[in-house]
Amino acid sequence: MDDLYLTRSGYEKLIEELNFLKSEKRRQLSKAVGEARAHGDISENAEYDAAKDAQGLNEKRIAELEYKLAHARIIENEDMPSDEVLIGATVLLKDLDSQEVLKYTLVSETEADYAEGKISLTSPVGAALLNHKEKEIVEIKVPAGFLKYEILKISR
Numbered sequence: 001m002d003d004l005y006l007t008r009s010g011y012e013k014l015i016e017e018l019n020f021l022k023s024e025k026r027r028q029l030s031k032a033v034g035e036a037r038a039h040g041d042i043s044e045n046a047e048y049d050a051a052k053d054a055q056g057l058n059e060k061r062i063a064e065l066e067y068k069l070a071h072a073r074i075i076e077n078e079d080m081p082s083d084e085v086l087i088g089a090t091v092l093l094k095d096l097d098s099q100e101v102l103k104y105t106l107v108s109e110t111e112a113d114y115a116e117g118k119i120s121l122t123s124p125v126g127a128a129l130l131n132h133k134e135k136e137i138v139e140i141k142v143p144a145g146f147l148k149y150e151i152l153k154i155s156r
Contacts (some may be wrong), residue, residue: 007088010111011074018065021058028068029055068110082156085129089122092153093129096137101152106130 006014012047033055036048075088085091104119106129112120119126126146128140134154140147 002071002073004068004110005075005087005108006072006111007107008074008076010107011069011072014065014069014072014110018062018069021062021065025058029058042065083133083154085132085151085154086156090155091129091151092155093149094152096150102149104129 006032029051032051033048036042036045036051039047042048047056082089085106087106087108090103093102093104094100097100104117104125106126107118107120108122109122112118112123121127121130124142125140128138129149129151132138132151134151136151138149140149
């Protein structure tokens with residue numbers, strides 16, 4: 001894996017999740033395994049199997065997070081031009097068809113959360129906006145057709 005670019009808040013969110021999984025979640029799952037084991041024969045104990053599966057999935061997620069954090073590079077906005085759409089930029093767009101104004105922050109796939117207005121650089125919209133400047137018109141091919149946006153403002 002190449003470097004994983006994250007905003008500071010995205011990096012801190014991953015650390016928070018990792019700490020939760022390694023402490024509270026591990027304890028909860030270990031307790032669940034112990035309780036299921038106490039029910040008797042583990043060879044035919046569905047509760048025990050489910051608890052062990054959940055424990056394995058938790059350990060897998062911990063390993064994934066540790067790997068991502070080990071390869072993470074935090075994006076510091078001071079190092080980037082503010083007049084160009086790059087990772088970490090918040091972009092105010094005007095849909096030229098509907099006249100709707102939209103606001104997106106471009107982030108890595110790991111941080112993407114459409115409900116929070118965070119879109120991935122690899123999404124059709126994110127990829128098309130990359131490296132454009134204010135007042136430019138960007139036409140974006142999406143599965144449903146084409147979107148046409150004017151970049152109103154770029155901020156960090």
